[in-house]
Amino acid sequence: MSGRHTTELVIFIVLFALVSAMGFVAARWRRPTTMRSLDEWGLGGRRFGSWVTWFLVGGDVYTAYTFVAVPALVFGAGAAGFYAAPYTIVVYPLVFLVLIRLWSVSHVHGFVTPADFVRARFGSSTLALLVAITGIVATMPYIALQLVGVQATLEAMGVEGHWPLIIAFAILAAFTYQSGLRAPALIAFVKYVLIYAVILVAIFYIPHKLGGWSHIFDSAQAKFDKTPRRPTASC
């Protein structure tokens, strides 16, 4: 651990401490009478309005996957990562069409998970179980991807080994266990500030430092023109 990474480490530790503290404090946010109910733990007591939900969804959609995995895929494999841009545009109108009905039906009948909805809608506990299992299994690669993202961030700061990752994940799991959905909802406010900082720096500051968008893309084009093309048949 050389002195070169001191700034990064200090910023990381301060933010990690802030986010962890908020995660634990979140249990007392909007004071639930008890946390021993799935409505309180999993849905924040169903009391999140449009604004909190907006922050929560944004904070959950734009993650290490967006900031580390997709750029890495585009950098390494090129057009294979292109899907990530149109799909985030296409998905919102579709979600708008379907989720309003899903939400209003679930609200009326007090459903917590998609499995609750499926069991009531189709009258099949087996189907509900399959939906629940699919949901958990499908989340696993996504969580793995987040861990890879955290690991990459730690390695960029010169922190090696598995222990820092395990400690970070244990703290995250602990405050999620204690606060439920309130934790990511409260942390989402911090995430938004960080996400917008990254976006503004990436769109304005970095191009300014590198001589403008024209110069960046012209240089990239010149580099590609000089690079011999791989035979199209090879994979």
Next chain:
Amino acid sequence: MARHAAAILRSRDGRSICEGAQWAGNVSGPRRSDRSPWNWLLILPVVVPLLTFVFNKSTPRLAGLPFFYWVQFAFVILGVGCTTIVHLATRDARTGSHAAPKED
């Protein structure tokens, strides 16, 4: 959807989950409130970003950004715009007699 209306299902507490719920075409009840021709407008932002041949080019540039990149930012505005129009145009119908419960 209408044929599901006949198959009334029971939730755990025995209430019919088709009552008041908006998913089935309630034959006897009021007209389903979220059905609107405005919804067809959503096809635009769903289909256009998938037509890659439309934006598979680098000119014209905008502030130095090739067409391929800035037009996808424009698609975000298209998506938000269309969704906003549909939301505003269908909101009155949704908050009518067959209303979805309001958030607190």
